[in-house]
Amino acid sequence: MTRVAVLKGGRSLERQVSLKSGARVQDALERLGHDVVGIDVGHDLVARLRDAVPDVAFVALHGRDGEDGTVQELLEALGVRYTGSGVSACIRCADKVLAKHHMRDAQIPTPDFFAFTETAFKQLGAADALPAIEQRLRFPIVVKPAGQGSALGIKFAATPADVPGALVAAFSYGDKVLLERHVRGRDLAVSVLAGEALPVVEAIPREEDFYDFEARYEIGRTDFVCPAQVADEVAERAQELALAVWEVLGCAGFARVDLMLEESTGELTVLEVNAIPGLTETSLLPQAADAAGIAFDELIERIVALAPAVA
Numbered sequence: 001m002t003r004v005a006v007l008k009g010g011r012s013l014e015r016q017v018s019l020k021s022g023a024r025v026q027d028a029l030e031r032l033g034h035d036v037v038g039i040d041v042g043h044d045l046v047a048r049l050r051d052a053v054p055d056v057a058f059v060a061l062h063g064r065d066g067e068d069g070t071v072q073e074l075l076e077a078l079g080v081r082y083t084g085s086g087v088s089a090c091i092r093c094a095d096k097v098l099a100k101h102h103m104r105d106a107q108i109p110t111p112d113f114f115a116f117t118e119t120a121f122k123q124l125g126a127a128d129a130l131p132a133i134e135q136r137l138r139f140p141i142v143v144k145p146a147g148q149g150s151a152l153g154i155k156f157a158a159t160p161a162d163v164p165g166a167l168v169a170a171f172s173y174g175d176k177v178l179l180e181r182h183v184r185g186r187d188l189a190v191s192v193l194a195g196e197a198l199p200v201v202e203a204i205p206r207e208e209d210f211y212d213f214e215a216r217y218e219i220g221r222t223d224f225v226c227p228a229q230v231a232d233e234v235a236e237r238a239q240e241l242a243l244a245v246w247e248v249l250g251c252a253g254f255a256r257v258d259l260m261l262e263e264s265t266g267e268l269t270v271l272e273v274n275a276i277p278g279l280t281e282t283s284l285l286p287q288a289a290d291a292a293g294i295a296f297d298e299l300i301e302r303i304v305a306l307a308p309a310v311a
């Protein structure tokens, strides 16, 4: 029997999703016979970890603090074994701009982009560069905060007049914003477990013109198809790209890579990597694992077993 601390909740905008992921993980760990303690991550995290003395921490946090290396750094400092990627991979994945630079340098296709901090606009007149950017990326342009998840703050700007508002909205989530070429096509995701790609999932929104935050978490508003109905070569290529990104960003344990399959060209591009993808009833990784014959409890057991020993 292992004593597992499940870290969940926290102060990120994805708190509610994390609470669901965490509760589901806790149930699975209890069924598996482990000694489980749930910790809603807050000011007393270090004290609670010291009290709990876990053999391993299952990090079921999403977004800020939990997925960006902050909590991982604390766990390292306390010498607590933990699930998923290490500090540096979390930092690279949590910052979409940094991740895209790594991809571009490694020749992994990712939609063309430019990124700016708020300082560039306030101190360097970056707004004057917008026409040049718009010409290169063409409309519609996707504007998104570099450090957010769950489609929060993402806007599609259809004309130059839409860009300033989209930038302001994105800057309300953080000080770095990404302007990205819009890819018209299908939303695919490849989850990776222990360096092996799981079957491709396609997310098909029912009503919204894009796969938005609400659609993602309200059961029944997005259809998930797994394995995705795509040609074998497309599925293989998506898996190959996912593994390439996993390697480049230095992920460990598990992760989910989000891709677009462009309608007009059939080209696959990588949007981002989620270091701690959702583990709720409607989340993609559990669905992909299931399609690969790995039931939820087994998935959780494997993620725990994959946590590296502490130095």
Ligand SMILES: Nc1ncnc2c1ncn2[C@@H]1O[C@H](COP(=O)(O)OP(=O)(O)O)[C@@H](O)[C@H]1O
Pocket (backbone or CB within 6 Å): 111, 142, 148, 149, 150, 151, 152, 154, 180, 181, 182, 183, 184, 187, 210, 211, 258, 260, 271, 272
């Ligand atoms: N460049 C893009 N072209 C077309 N759709 C996009 C683009 N970027 C994001 N989207 C849509 O928004 C969703 C969320 O974007 P993503 O970059 O994965 O951020 P996150 O999931 O962290 O919010 C994608 O799954 C896709 O549906």
Ligand SMILES: [Mg+2]
Pocket (backbone or CB within 6 Å): 150, 258, 271, 272
């Ligand atoms: Mg995504």
